[in-house]
Amino acid sequence: VQYAMEFLPPQNKVNAGDKLKGQTLATGKNVIVIGGGDTGSDCVGTSNRHGAKSVTQFELMPMPPEQENKPLVWPYWPTKLRTSSSHDEGCSREFAIATKEFLGAKGKLTGLKTVHIEFKDGKLVEVAGSEKVWPAELVLLAMGFTNPLSHLLQSFGVDADARGNAKAGVDEKTGYKTSVDKVWAAGDVRRGQSLVVWAIREGRQAARAIDLALMGATTLPR
Known part of the structure; x- marks a missing residue:
């Protein structure tokens, strides 16, 4: 296997x-x-x-x-x-x-x-x-592109969008933050199945947003 x-x-x-x-x-x-x-x-x-x-x-x-x-x-x-x-x-x-x-x-x-x-x-x-x-x-x-995560989102209490993905903003202020405090979502779980470059980009941006939220400032690139 x-x-x-x-x-x-x-x-x-x-x-x-x-x-x-x-x-x-x-x-x-x-x-x-x-x-x-x-x-x-x-x-x-x-x-x-x-x-x-x-x-x-x-x-x-x-x-x-x-x-x-x-x-x-x-x-x-x-x-x-x-x-x-x-x-x-x-x-x-x-x-x-x-x-x-x-x-x-x-x-x-x-x-x-x-x-x-x-x-x-x-x-x-x-x-x-x-x-x-x-x-x-x-x-x-070779599977995994059909959204399987509804139970995961429900267990955290995270709101989902119309497509069943985790609902999270991408602007400078909300930065991948979900409806639940201290829970962020990026990549496929937020946007749905897509290219790996999107997951990399969103992962880096989410890391910056988390660093900013926890530390009050960040030097990580956006």
């Missing part, structure tokens, strides 16, 4: 001519990619080029329509089924599926157990009788 961002960068180095030791290869393995986004797609393509025995991609959310309803979603990013060149290389895709357990023997991964899920009253619930065991010698974790 490996994170996508531990699996993908070494291949880029190999492609650039570097010689690496200990690179994880998908060669001859049943590979399952957990996560249906672009990073998961990259894992699918790389696994195929390694010569994987099989590649299966899991997506937690239901299968989107092949064509978006433009009047319904505009001006937001359209929700529709997207097939990348990596998918065209070969893989099976499973939607509305959740991993319940990793299976192994003698310290090695042999498979995983899943269950299908559906929305009921705005919540994801398991579909009774849908459990299944999948053979797998390599599982790549």
